[in-house]
Amino acid sequence: MFFVLAVTMLALGSTTQAATLKLAMDADPVSLDPHVQLSGGMLQYSHMVFDPLVRWTKDGKFEPRLAEKWELVNPTTTRFYLRKGVKFHSGNDFTAEDVVFTLARLKKSDDYKGLFENFAEAKVVDPHTVDLITKEPYGLVMAMGTYIFPMDKKFYTGADEKNGKTKDLIIKTDYSFANFNESGTGPFTVAEREQGVKTVFTRFAGYWDKNTGNVSEIILTPISENPTRVAALLSGDVDFIMPVPPTDLERVEKTDGLQLVTMSGSRIITFQLNQKRREEFANAKVRQAMAYAYNNVGVADKIMKGFATPAAQNSPQGYQGYNPDLQPRYDLDMAKKLMKEAGYEKGFECTMIAPNNRYVNDEKIAQAFVNMMSKIGIKVNLKTMPKAQYWDQFDAQVADIQMIGWHSDTEDSANFFEYLYMCPNKETGRGQYNSGNYCNQEVDDLTLASNSETDTAKRSAMLQKIEKILFDDAAFIPLHWQNLSWASKDNMNTEDIVNVMNFPYFGDLTIK
Helix, strand or coil, rough: CCCCCCEEEECCCCEEEEEEEEEEEECCCCCCCCCCCCCHHHHHHHHHHHHCCEEEEECCCCCCCEEEEEEEECCCCCEEEEECCCCCCCCCCCCCHHHHHHHHHHHHCCCCCCCCCCEEEEEEECCCCEEEEECCCCCCHHHHHHHCCCCCCCCCCEEECCCCCCCCCCCCCCHHHHHHCCCCCCCCEEEEECCCEEEEEEEEECCCCCCCCCCCEEEEEEECCCHHHHHHHHHHCEEEEEECCHHHHHHHHHCCCCEEEEEEEEEEEEEEEECCCCCHCCCCHHHHHHHHCCCCCCCCCCCCCCCEEECCCCCCCCCCCCCCCCCCCCCHHHHHHHHHHHCCCCCCCEEEECCCCCCCCHHHHHHHHHHHCCCCCEEEEEEEECCHHHHHHCCCCCEEEEEECCCCHHHHHHHHHHHCCCCCCCCCCCCCCCCCCCCHHHHHHHHHHCEEEEEEHHHHHHHHHHHHHHHHHHEEEEEEEEEEEEEEEECCCCHCCCCCCCCCCCCCCCCC
16 A cells, blocks of 8 residues: 655745655665664655765765865864754754764664774864764765764663653664654654555654755655565556666656656675674685676676676776776686586586665566575575665675675775675774675785775775785675666656665655
8 A cells, every 4th residue: 555645835934835745665664773773764764864974976075964064184183064953853952062962873783884884983182063073084074074974872771761761772673762762953854654554754844954845744654675675656546656767767758747867876785694603605716606607797788787887806897996807707608617626517406595676676586696505506595575674684694695786885896895705804994795705814904004005006906906915806796786776746846855875864754
């Protein structure tokens, strides 16, 4: 059942009107706590309810948000001058103390602490000035500023009456205060939420940015099935959908009253092979055989309908780590030869999990992979599930093969390596999403060295070398870079609010 609600226009003044947006996405946020999971879905939510210090523009620059300006005080200290007069949804004032509280909390989050391992601390200079201090010179401080969404220190401090635990506790799979309560500085507050069914966002009357869109309410309905999501848009039951499946791009584009926006993406989709669970996967020749057996060019053409770019590495073209020498390597004869050399000519059986509503055609891609592996004697028992259940299973590493897509949090190659391929380290958070348990000291050393290297040419050489090591080791199975797509009614400035990060700035959306 769809939540059908007519677009209502409410007078806000002589020239400005407000509107309700009926939004359908393939999944809804897993929590109201922005630090519980590092994922595209949670970052989309964060941009609606919270506000970052700075955010990316469409042309890859940094735009002031809660920080109005910034300067490099010394090689390890960046000073941010914060916007005055900003209120949290609770009514509390936003100050530098909230930034200090938020960075400290990020460094405790299992998902985020690896991203912020290079940061030593944040220090209050005065109520509206804060210093971010790194352990050594670090060229990605501004990029990391796009992931600091200040939380309300007063709101999240103290004991939770419901369970007596502290309100700032980060809990992935059970009740916590932050999982069910929010106080951000963003354009919308969460008015109503039923996980997996509907979330209602309402415009925050005290929002600091008055020069923004006119959406007063967003009704988000998660619709995991591609045909159903498209049908909802075509029938008028919803106004805006994301993503648009490749099979329906042309149909949506040709429909009167609708607009389609597409963009080349930089999210790599991969399969990870757990070397701790399966001795076969600890054998590099087996991993290489599987990489040779997967026809990612064919999948991009037939299943993705050309709406994806086959990949042989993590870094898309344009990133410093992109290595032009690495190309897709489908060769079934070579795959069989390697299986024989590895001593697994007769194959083996293993398990696999994949989501069925997180990435474009994720379930179909996983099924194609199963079929391709059968051609070299590997029987893969596949289980798919909705995103809301998938990530807990992924973290628990319940299967031998697991699917994961990754968009670089910093728009930089090193972020792929830090999270997906560095040796898993619970203390630092590095390798947090390395469910393959791949571990190569040279990859770790080069990745860490690249973070403090300021010479662009030298840094690029380091990152490209890492990509070559991962390719030769078959550390993972690269599938493709997923293209991006959004569709809406044509009375909206949709193209203005979307970006390559796939974090639509719905606060800036205007409905005519």
